[in-house]
Amino acid sequence: MFRNAVITGACGGLGQALARQLIDSGAHVALVGLNLSALQALAALAPERTRIYTPDVSNAAAMQAMASEWLAQHGTPDLVIANAGVAGGFETADATDLAVMRRMLEINLLGVATTFQPFLQAMLDRQQAGALVGVASIAGWRGMPGNGAYCASKAGLIAYLQSLRAELRPTRLSVHTISPGYLRTALTAGNSFAMPGLMEPEAAARALLQGVAGGREHIVLPRRIGWLSRALSLLPARWHDRILLGQPRKPRAGQAGATPIPGLQSATEMSSPNASPKP
Template sequence: MPSFQCAVITGACGGLGQSLARQLLGSGAQVALVGLNHDTLKALQALAPERCRIYTPDVSNAQAIQAMAADCLKHWGAPDLVIANAGVAGGFETSDPADLAVMRRMLEINLLGVATTFQPFLQAMLDSQRPAALVGVASVAGWRGMPGNGAYCASKAGLIAYLQSLRAELRPSQLTVHTISPGYLRTALTAGNTFAMPGLLEPDEAARDLLRGVAQGREHIVLPRRIGWLSQALSLLPARWHDRILLGQPRKPRAHQAGATPIPGLSDTPLQRTL
């Protein structure tokens, strides 16, 4: 296990986030766990109560995240690892006005939430003058838009570009920026998918590969690597052929459809969803 001393993880309540938390706590690190399910976080905290702090802010709420970061910095000082892992997924239909609220919320969590997570730690990490890493969990879905998945793909494509910009800005420092592009992980976000998921990876394996890759200084990490090769091979096809292949696949369930995963902060009422 790579040696990190103090880590912050958002989206720690499930899937990849839980696996990262367990592995970092198991390695002896101090870990701040950020998620929305207090009971789940408490169960993780029980693994190492003296080295674990838990917080339940919404990652799109800058004021709440800044309060969380202030508490972490007060007790532990600057972390050497911040993993912005919180994210939501769901289908999107541009013709449905209610889905505009879905896109807005997805951008708030998947894109803005990463910058909101990094911001209050950044200066302290720079001031420490110690090697440290900022990790953003994007997706291979950010490499190319997919039918019926425009909101998610847009949020992850925007995140990839944001991480590129941040990486360039921080080149002179000891702070590194890492873009994680998972394919399909066996988590709640993929449980409702009815389409083929090549290279489906268990969260524990993905967490090990992620931490190892960050420790090795890899700036772009695809999980698993073979799904990246497949995506790149498909990208060599003419766009019309590529689109035709994707159009033949079942689509990601949209909010409030069977198999969809909940999107925190998205109202259940159609009227409010359009506001």
């Protein structure tokens, strides 16, 4: 299948399941994430075929340094999976949540481009088949109350992947958009609402890799959640909104059940005259 892979967000959930399956298949795998102990446990499965990297995926210079080292030591990948992502509730009326939106866009959207960019020219120069995979979400198909930052980041990602796919049509590289529904991961552990079609990450990883290897450009995990989302989209917008408004909302940063957002700065820090932007 794939012999040389790079995976961001490899610490847990879908990313960890993807890494394990690729390592088990004999591939060389660059493990990119922030949880060092989790990455070390994965690397121990095949020390000679893996390497650990812990950059901020939104930091272009750090990602380029990571890519340069991997290319020099293991060669050009035939699979790059931009899986790193964060989630959390968002309330526009609360100024502190503006920092949440900024950071979510940096990781979920910009982080995909900074993952692909350092490898793209080498993959093109190799003139062989290769795959660029972006993990979006069905949340990018339609905005949901209390989830504006996450939905916006994933909708933007879907559009970015569409653009990149069109650009690379004349080449041997393919671009794949993954739209998971609910996976049993840390990002969904704090959800208090119904999660239809909840899928185990190991099953999702198998379906993803099989779909990419089979040339599917759009992969929904599981497929039935995509059908449900499309069925709801046929309703008048007011009815659809009323259904969504009746559901509990995603926990916001600082609330019980919220997942941490690495590198998150408060709105107070961002508005300080001495504040400096992240690199």
